[in-house]
Amino acid sequence: MAPTSETLTAERILEATEEVLRRHGPAKATVVDVARALGVSHGSVYRHFRTKAALREAVTKRWLDRTSEALSGIAAADRDAESRLRDWLAALFDAKRRKAGDDPELFATYSVLTAESGTAVGEHLADLTAQLTRIIEAGTADGTFAAADPATAAGAVFQATVRFHDPCHAREWERPAAEAEFAAVVDLIVRGLRA
Template identity: 55%
Template structure:
């Protein structure tokens, strides 16, 4: 092994090992072996296999949020930003699933085991969307009393387009049209029509 063993290096090795062996066959020993260290060295950074798997899932879910952050803070009409944010959430996950379906399935499997990590991710998404909704209320674009509750409802209403449980449906040629139909309902509700 060259260089200092960091949590980030362990996570990178864990991702590579998961890609090769899958979540059912990957062990901490496999991760340590790929790093050229003892499994005890991995345990210095992650106290057990579950903590390592949670960290891998969390890292993956954080990547999904990266392209969403700029949409939250840009200076544009909130209606436009919400539509773009929801579409970006959908296309980011669809691209990940399409680019490497086996790895996507692996991450989804890890995430479903890590309920606390998924719950935190969902609340992060709700918080981001709620900021845009609140901005729309301040600008007079929306007639909404509870931006946080509205954001949660919008994420629930659009689950088909971004939740990995629906990945098998993402190759539907009508998916984009269906998204626009759902978006029109959400927009009308936000604007109090």
């Protein structure tokens, strides 16, 4: 039985949109395709998302939020700051590699969507940097790290590791040397932060 607009939720629309994007790619996917996949009119989709751009922004945010949520648990963990920093950076690298490797079509689609995103990418980057800031603040408070300004240090750490989490570097992540290069960068960062 096809769903009605009364049972249609934003979450169901976003799930269907991911499937449509995976199948058609960002250039060819339309709101009509999403509505067809849900068995509703395109007007029903527009009741939840006023424009195609708003729908694409919401899908992008949902995708980015999955990474942020996974990392927030590491940032908030009750462990020493150095371990949390290492684990957080490794989890970010792993999450991005997994997304690129497990579903390359959807990863390519999201690379296009993040480039056109209005606020979702900026909010995501701010959230990730805030998580790093909390880790570095904790390390500074307990004497593990010596950061005069944890927020500035967090921004520097994020930028220093960009090669291991920015989608434009995805092709490099599967190189045999990528893991060793990542470990070397993280070791350098930790040494630089230590008191």
